Amino acid sequence: DTEVTQTPKHLVMGMTNKKSLKCEQHMGHRAMYWYKQKAKKPPELMFVYSYEKLSINESVPSRFSPECPNSSLLNLHLHALQPEDSALYLCASSQVFTVPYEQYFGPGTRLTVT
Amino acid sequence: TQLLEQSPQFLSIQEGENLTVYCNSSSVFSSLQWYRQEPGEGPVLLVTVVTGGEVKKLKRLTFQFGDARKDSSLHITAAQPGDTGLYLCAGYEAGTALIFGKGTTLSVSS
Numbered sequence: 001d002t003e004v005t006q007t008p009k010h011l012v013m014g015m016t017n018k019k020s021l022k023c024e025q026h027m028g029h030r031a032m033y034w035y036k037q038k039a040k041k042p043p044e045l046m047f048v049y050s051y052e053k054l055s056i057n058e059s060v061p062s063r064f065s066p067e068c069p070n071s072s073l074l075n076l077h078l079h080a081l082q083p084e085d086s087a088l089y090l091c092a093s094s095q096v097f098t099v100p101y102e103q104y105f106g107p108g109t110r111l112t113v114t
Numbered sequence: 115t116q117l118l119e120q121s122p123q124f125l126s127i128q129e130g131e132n133l134t135v136y137c138n139s140s141s142v143f144s145s146l147q148w149y150r151q152e153p154g155e156g157p158v159l160l161v162t163v164v165t166g167g168e169v170k171k172l173k174r175l176t177f178q179f180g181d182a183r184k185d186s187s188l189h190i191t192a193a194q195p196g197d198t199g200l201y202l203c204a205g206y207e208a209g210t211a212l213i214f215g216k217g218t219t220l221s222v223s224s
Contacts, residue, residue, distance in 0.1 A: 004156075033211075042202055042214035043157070056211060090156050100145040100164075100206035105156035 003027075004106035006091050012112045015081060021109045023074040023091030029104075031097035032074040034066060035090040037108070043090055049074060050097040081113045117141075118205055120215030127222055130192050135218045137203035138185040143213075144206050146186045148177055151200040160188075193222045 004025045013019050023032065031050050035043035048056035049068040057066075063085075065077040074091055088108045095101040119138045127133055137146070145164045149157035161170050163179035163186060170177045174197075176189040190197055203215040 006156075040200060040217065040219055042217050045211050048211055088154070092156075097211075102147060102159055102162050103204075103212055104159060105149075107156045108154070110154060 004091055004093055004104050006089075006106035006109050008109055009107070010110045010112075012114060013078065013081065014114055015083070017081075018077070018079045020078065021076040021089055021091075021111075023076075023106055024072055025093040025104070026072055027093065027095075027104070028071075029093035029095050030071060031094045032068060033092040033094075033103065034074070034076050035092065035105075037088045037090055043105075047076075048097055055097055078111075081111075083113050086111055086113045118203055118213055118215035120203055120218055122218060123216065125218060125220045127193055127220075129194055129222055129224045131222075133190050133193060133220070135188045135201055135203075135220075136185070137187070137205075137215050139205065140184065141207065142183050144183070146179060146183075146203060146205045147212070148186070148188055149202040149204065151202060152198075157200075157202055190220075193220075195222050195224050198222050 007022045033048050034046040037043045045058050046060045047066045052068045063080050067075040088110055090108045091106040092103045094103045121136050147162045148160045150160055151157040161177045166181045166183045168179045174191045178187045198221055201218045204212045
């Protein structure tokens with residue numbers, strides 16, 4: 001099973017709202033990732049968690065706050081977003097970070113900020 | 115910073131035609147992955163190539179990793195409308211995150 005699940009599938013939020021995106025994998029992977037993707041562009045890395053610790057933050061604005069409660073779960077907390085933050089948010093996982101194992105992606109959350 | 119140059123950026127062909135997508139870099143990668151992504155969905159891993167000169171086949175798709183592990187190609191034989199999507203190459207250098215090419219948007223019409 002190489003499934004990464006993400007909820008919700010779609011999310012519409014106002015600029016003053018607080019919401020969270022959730023990601024889950026049960027492959028025993030110890031590296032989890034958040035990406036942001038605009039239409040017809042490649043995914044842009046936002047955060048990397050390795051063994052539940054934040055390893056990489058690609059200078060992401062503080063209105064995005066990641067959290068890794070355990071090795072299977074990854075959350076992305078959203079607050080005071082801007083319309084330009086509207087995008088497809090992808091979660092991915094791999095066995096470990098820093099070694100070239102394959103990354104498996106979830107289906108994404110389509111976020112619209114109004 | 116490593117870069118992956120992917121070409122062509124857009125490709126529109128008729129069903130039954132063959133095509134090749136290229137992924138090039140000036141740097142060496144320890145492995146390279148190809149993904150296909152449909153609109154509104156996450157990328158789906160097609161193949162990973164690791165050894166220089168490696169060729170892998172997946173039905174009508176043929177993937178090749180360059181001898182020097184700096185480039186890769188994806189060849190599709192007799193394209194079908196179901197092949198339509200965004201094709202992404204992505205490379206790993208040890209100790210870094212996955213580096214993506216800009217992608218090739220393929221449209222196959224019947």
